[in-house]
Amino acid sequence: MTIKKKPSGPALITLQKVEKHYGDYHALRDINLEIGQGEFFSLLGPSGCGKTTLLRTIAGFEDYDSGYVMISSKDMRGVPANKRPTNMVFQSYAIFPHLTVLQNVAFGLRKSAMSKAEKTKAAEDALEMVGLKGYGHRAAHALSGGQRQRVALARALVLKPKVLLLDEPLSALDRKMREQMQVELIKLQREVGITFILVTHDQEEALVMSDRIAVMFEGEIVQCDDPEVLYRKPKSKRVADFIGVMNFLPATVREEGGKYIASVAGLGETEITGEQCPAGVPLGEATVGFRPETLTLLYEGQTATHREAPATIEEVVYYGDMTYYDVKFEGVDKPVRISMRNIFGRDVLDVGAPARVSWSPGALVVFGAGE
Amino acid sequence: MKSLKSYAILYLIFLYAPIFLLPLFAFNSSTVIAFPLTSFTTEWFTTLLTLTEMHGALLNSLKIALTSAVLATILGIFAAMAATRYTFPGQRGIMGFIMLPLVLPEIIVAVSLLIVILRMGFNTGAWSVIAGHTLICTPFAIAILQSAFASLDPSLEEAAYDLGETPASTFRLVTLPLVMPGIISALLISFTISMDEFIIAFFLTGAEPTLPVYLFSMMRFPKLLPAVMALGTILVVLSILLIVIAEFFRRRGAKRAGLKDTGGFL
Amino acid sequence: MTFGDKMRRFFRSEQGVGMMLVSPTALYALLLLAVPLVAIFVISFWTQTGVRDFDTTFTLANYKEALTDPLYRQLMLRSLMVSGLVTLITVVLAFPIAYFVSFGVKPEHKSLWIFLITIPFWTSYLIRVFLWKVILGYNGVLNSGLLAVGAIDEPLSFILYNVNAVIITLAHAYAPFAILPIFVALEKIDRSLLEASRDLGESRTMTFLRVTLPLAAPGVVAAVLIVFIPTIGDYVTPRLVGGPGGLMIANMIQTQFLRLNNAPLGATLAVLAMLIVAVIAIVFMLLGNKAAGGNTGGRRK
Numbered sequence: 001m002t003i004k005k006k007p008s009g010p011a012l013i014t015l016q017k018v019e020k021h022y023g024d025y026h027a028l029r030d031i032n033l034e035i036g037q038g039e040f041f042s043l044l045g046p047s048g049c050g051k052t053t054l055l056r057t058i059a060g061f062e063d064y065d066s067g068y069v070m071i072s073s074k075d076m077r078g079v080p081a082n083k084r085p086t087n088m089v090f091q092s093y094a095i096f097p098h099l100t101v102l103q104n105v106a107f108g109l110r111k112s113a114m115s116k117a118e119k120t121k122a123a124e125d126a127l128e129m130v131g132l133k134g135y136g137h138r139a140a141h142a143l144s145g146g147q148r149q150r151v152a153l154a155r156a157l158v159l160k161p162k163v164l165l166l167d168e169p170l171s172a173l174d175r176k177m178r179e180q181m182q183v184e185l186i187k188l189q190r191e192v193g194i195t196f197i198l199v200t201h202d203q204e205e206a207l208v209m210s211d212r213i214a215v216m217f218e219g220e221i222v223q224c225d226d227p228e229v230l231y232r233k234p235k236s237k238r239v240a241d242f243i244g245v246m247n248f249l250p251a252t253v254r255e256e257g258g259k260y261i262a263s264v265a266g267l268g269e270t271e272i273t274g275e276q277c278p279a280g281v282p283l284g285e286a287t288v289g290f291r292p293e294t295l296t297l298l299y300e301g302q303t304a305t306h307r308e309a310p311a312t313i314e315e316v317v318y319y320g321d322m323t324y325y326d327v328k329f330e331g332v333d334k335p336v337r338i339s340m341r342n343i344f345g346r347d348v349l350d351v352g353a354p355a356r357v358s359w360s361p362g363a364l365v366v367f368g369a370g371e
Numbered sequence: 372m373k374s375l376k377s378y379a380i381l382y383l384i385f386l387y388a389p390i391f392l393l394p395l396f397a398f399n400s401s402t403v404i405a406f407p408l409t410s411f412t413t414e415w416f417t418t419l420l421t422l423t424e425m426h427g428a429l430l431n432s433l434k435i436a437l438t439s440a441v442l443a444t445i446l447g448i449f450a451a452m453a454a455t456r457y458t459f460p461g462q463r464g465i466m467g468f469i470m471l472p473l474v475l476p477e478i479i480v481a482v483s484l485l486i487v488i489l490r491m492g493f494n495t496g497a498w499s500v501i502a503g504h505t506l507i508c509t510p511f512a513i514a515i516l517q518s519a520f521a522s523l524d525p526s527l528e529e530a531a532y533d534l535g536e537t538p539a540s541t542f543r544l545v546t547l548p549l550v551m552p553g554i555i556s557a558l559l560i561s562f563t564i565s566m567d568e569f570i571i572a573f574f575l576t577g578a579e580p581t582l583p584v585y586l587f588s589m590m591r592f593p594k595l596l597p598a599v600m601a602l603g604t605i606l607v608v609l610s611i612l613l614i615v616i617a618e619f620f621r622r623r624g625a626k627r628a629g630l631k632d633t634g635g636f637l
Numbered sequence: 638m639t640f641g642d643k644m645r646r647f648f649r650s651e652q653g654v655g656m657m658l659v660s661p662t663a664l665y666a667l668l669l670l671a672v673p674l675v676a677i678f679v680i681s682f683w684t685q686t687g688v689r690d691f692d693t694t695f696t697l698a699n700y701k702e703a704l705t706d707p708l709y710r711q712l713m714l715r716s717l718m719v720s721g722l723v724t725l726i727t728v729v730l731a732f733p734i735a736y737f738v739s740f741g742v743k744p745e746h747k748s749l750w751i752f753l754i755t756i757p758f759w760t761s762y763l764i765r766v767f768l769w770k771v772i773l774g775y776n777g778v779l780n781s782g783l784l785a786v787g788a789i790d791e792p793l794s795f796i797l798y799n800v801n802a803v804i805i806t807l808a809h810a811y812a813p814f815a816i817l818p819i820f821v822a823l824e825k826i827d828r829s830l831l832e833a834s835r836d837l838g839e840s841r842t843m844t845f846l847r848v849t850l851p852l853a854a855p856g857v858v859a860a861v862l863i864v865f866i867p868t869i870g871d872y873v874t875p876r877l878v879g880g881p882g883g884l885m886i887a888n889m890i891q892t893q894f895l896r897l898n899n900a901p902l903g904a905t906l907a908v909l910a911m912l913i914v915a916v917i918a919i920v921f922m923l924l925g926n927k928a929a930g931g932n933t934g935g936r937r938k
């Protein structure tokens with residue numbers, strides 16, 4: 001999917017040096033974030049890294065020890081959740097089981113100055129927006145998972161919040177439904193123009209949906225970038241490993257006449273640029289990473305566009321549209337994964353066969369050895 | 372499992388046997404409670420109508436049971452909410468102490484309350500029975516309400532708060548309607564317990580007896596035994612009715628919360 | 638941060654809100670349970686001088702009397718014996734029922750069974766005990782029934798107004814109490830544990846002995862306590878069906894308070910009874926914990 005747009009507008013939400021402990025457990029470490037008006041922002045990280053905690057801190061459900069949370073340049077300390085311009089879509093959806101769908105959606109309008117008819121109209125409009133037109137009088141407990149999710153969205157959006165917070169909203173849905181809702185959520189967000197902050201542990205979901213992604217490990221934001229940068233220029237091996245698949249090979253880097261030369265096991269020597277080192281140029285011992293799709297196996301008669309290295313095919317995994325090959329370069333023990341699109345009329349290569357691998361120096365990412 | 376099932380059925384019969392005797396002898400014309408049965412009569416129920424003293428006791432009991440049930444349920448709501456929604460220092464100890472009357476012999480509760488009341492120069496009466504009954508009904512109310520609160524998804528309350536409600540209006544609009552079945556169930560159970568309770572009432576009732584205390588005094592007169600059976604029948608039927616209604620509400624609450632039912636009270 | 642700030646912060650914190658919420662109920666229990674229990678304890682060291690007057694000088698005379706007078710000692714021992722036997726009978730009879738409902742009944746019928754078992758518990762205790770008096774009497778339902786069908790020639794007399802009658806009646810009254818905690822413990826056992834044991838080569842019986850029983854131990858301990866503690870202080874049953882030879886400690890406490898007007902001695906007996914029960918309960922809980930190997934039952938969703 002390629003629905004893309006750039007973050008726009010001034011910072012709507014600013015977090016500065018936010019710290020939080022649960023007893024001895026350091027749940028949030030020095031969180032600094034700026035999230036723009038109208039941005040689709042994701043918090044991505046493994047289970048237990050503190051995504052929900054951070055989201056609930058922004059919503060006003062959790063206190064924090066120190067630092068600032070600001071929305072529209074207003075300090076939010078002491079402002080309770082019911083007074084914040086944020087609304088939340090809960091992981092369990094939290095649909096009130098004793099109310100109808102319409103009553104659920106209109107719940108937050110109780111104190112608004114609108115007339116009863118206007119409230120009903122607003123709720124019905126919101127339902128239509130999420131594709132549930134005509135469902136207003138259904139009992140809430142008789143809805144399917146996808147429908148509950150839509151009701152939760154409508155209920156939050158009807159209040160026109162500045163920020164919509166979504167805590168793993170798609171994780172309870174089956175795969176097909178999830179993919180459909182991903183598209184719908186993106187469209188919806190563009191339609192309403194509200195800032196969305198999405199919590200997810202699914203890297204694919206984050207890549208597909210977000211303008212920007214903050215990757216969290218153990219209460220800390222380790223990288224915050226747009227999906228493409230995150231994928232192409234991960235700042236650490238850990239981030240690289242968490243987002244997609246990355247191969248790593250040991251290397252050494254030296255400086256020669258103002259140029260950087262990397263000597264990579266199995267691949268040989270190549271010049272690298274500073275841009276290929278997101279965390280700075282690691283002179284000496286280093287690790288080189290590259291994505292499986294940046295390598296190509298050469299068939300007979302094909303020549304490499306950039307560089308070529310000899311290898312042996314260790315393992316072949318056939319996926320229908322794709323084939324994954326694990327190959328070993330000469331002098332390297334650990335196999336490297338290559339993903340190849342299957343083309344009609346071209347055979348899948350055999351295990352054990354010698355092969356030639358084409359690789360391009362520009363696709364390498366260089367990390368320090370220890371990172 | 373087959374033999375276990377026969378054993379279980381026998382056990383149930385043993386459990387219910389005494390209760391089944393009640394209507395048998397309440398409608399039996401003989402004045403002695405013994406086999407063989409003689410003939411059918413409703414005379415003993417008409418006798419009850421003539422016992423004006425009993426009517427006073429009944430009224431007294433209803434008054435006490437109603438008040439105790441309301442008080443115990445309110446106290447139960449506070450404690451159940453605190454125990455399921457929050458953690459606070461000394462939680463286990465405090466909750467354990469509140470639940471203590473569940474196992475404490477009632478005579479201990481009765482004499483200790485009596486001694487304090489007398490020592491402080493008050494006279495016993497309906498109010499002291501209410502005080503005692505509230506104390507022993509509260510743990511039952513808490514047990515029921517705790518499961519009602521526990522089965523309520525806390526994010527429902529957070530959602531209401533997030534949508535702009537205050538804690539108070541969240542309670543009124545979301546919490547209360549969803550735990551209402553539990554509250555009704557707690558009210559009915561507390562009412563039943565208070566209505567049937569004898570020892571605390573016996574010690575603390577003062578000049579106006581409750582129905583069980585009056586019933587107890589009736590038991591000393593062999594002439595009144597058939598009437599005791601009749602009154603017992605009415606009380607037992609009422610209790611079972613209330614309990615069935617309470618169970619109905621409890622299950623409805625569990626169903627609303629989307630839970631699978633796994634057992635009875637406690 | 639000033640003290641006021643600290644207080645304000647505490648009462649907005651989770652702990653503070655919890656404390657505030659529980660306080661009405663806790664206060665009620667404090668005033669109507671803790672204070673009276675302490676009062677009983679204090680009065681047990683006093684001497685009665687008039688209808689509502691006490692000599693409040695500290696004395697151990699009541700304890701001396703309670704522990705040396707053979708009458709009190711006999712009542713105490715009988716109470717312990719009766720409630721020990723009642724506990725044994727109810728728990729032994731209840732276990733198979735709890736086991737049957739947990740393992741032999743379809744899940745959708747379990748709550749109905751439990752409900753049926755608990756209903757009698759909610760009916761008037763006084764009436765149920767009274768019914769046993771009617772059943773077990775010399776000219777009662779049982780004797781007259783047996784005579785009528787010719788099973789006996791003359792009424793059985795050993796079944797009313799003695800300890801046997803007290804035991805039968807209490808065992809009947811407390812039956813549902815014993816079933817519930819055992820049932821709950823059995824329900825918690827992960828069924829795959831039993832399959833694992835069978836898979837590892839154990840027979841049904843050995844699986845029961847090596848897996849089910851140890852995991853059910855916390856429930857059995859709870860059942861024992863929940864029956865033992867209240868029965869030892871039971872008043873109605875010995876009074877109605879016990880006769881002079883079946884009276885228990887609660888009857889003597891009542892007599893001291895309401896008839897002999899010796900509240901301090903009544904209080905002493907109450908304190909002693911509670912002490913004994915507490916000691917036995919604690920010892921039993923420790924033993925039970927050991928038997929269960931320190932576990933608290935399996936886990937199931």
Ligand SMILES: Nc1ncnc2c1ncn2[C@@H]1O[C@H](COP(=O)(O)OP(=O)(O)OP(=O)(O)O)[C@@H](O)[C@H]1O
Pocket residue numbers: 022025027045046047048049050051052053054201
């Ligand atoms: N109320 C609490 N008390 C103590 N520790 C907590 C509390 N809430 C969360 N934690 C801990 O804080 C850490 C972060 O929790 P959080 O729920 O934010 O994780 P998460 O990233 O959302 O994970 P998941 O993907 O599993 O939802 C976890 O280790 C959790 O155990």
Ligand SMILES: [Mg+2]
Pocket residue numbers: 051052053167
């Ligand atoms: Mg989470």
